[in-house]
Amino acid sequence: MKPALTIALAILLGGATYISAQTAKNDHSQTMDHGTHMNDDSSAISLLTEPGQGAFAALSEIIMVLEADPETDWSQVNLGALRDHLVDMDRLVTHTTVKELELTNGVRVLASGDADTIATLRRMVPAHAAELAKDGRWNVEVNESPEGLELTVTSADSAVIARIRGLGFFGLMASQDHHKEHHMMMVRGENAHRN
Structure with missing residues (x-):
């Protein structure tokens, strides 16, 4: 065998062995000891900002805030309510079918979906529409229909009209940065939908 070919094979086999070892080391299996794993490289872990799935991350973040606050009344904490709301948020974004009429x-949006999605729309859209209505640059109206909901957002200002159309249904539902405050109120057992 030629020396160059021998060296190339050695490099390939060595690399494959290294990759295999790294894959086995990083396998998140049922036998993984989280306590041992967390001590492997805490400096790298502290750089991470997202602990995986979005709802899990939101719950984890809220728990850290609650634990850091000596005024937390744990008898009022309701993480289940936030979890249910996060499921609704996910369902609204991933399962809602929209027809946007300019x-x-x-814009007027007809939002629909299966029975669970319609229930989600009826819980979430009126509450978010109330937040949108706090912005005096546009008018917001929500009406229920047998197929789901109808959301109408209008303005007299051409720049705001362009913004409304650009945001569309999903952008309108995500705008007005009230979500974090709303989630904290919900977890603390407060009325998150009061005006």
Whole structure:
């Protein structure tokens, strides 16, 4: 065998062995000891900002805030309510079917889906519409229909009309940065939908 070929094979086999060892080391199996794993490289872990799935991350973040606050009344904490709301948020984004109709002064959105999605829409859209309505640059109206909900957002300002159309249904539902405060109120057992 030629020396160059021998060296190339040695490098390939060595690399494959290294990759295999790293894959086995990083396998998140049922036998993994989280306590031991967490001590492997705490400096790298502290750089991470997202502990995986979004709802899990939101719950984890809220728990850290609650634990850091000596005024937390644990008898009022309701993480289950937040979890249910996070499921609704996910369902709204991933399961809602929308038909957006351009109006001369904004947009009308017909939002629908299966029975669970319609229930989610009826819980979430009116509450988010109330937040949107706090912005005096546009008018917001929500009406229930047998197929789901109808959301109409309009304005007299051409720049705001362009913004409304650009945001569309999902952007409108995600805008107005009230979500974190809303989630904290929910977890603390407060009325998150009061005006």
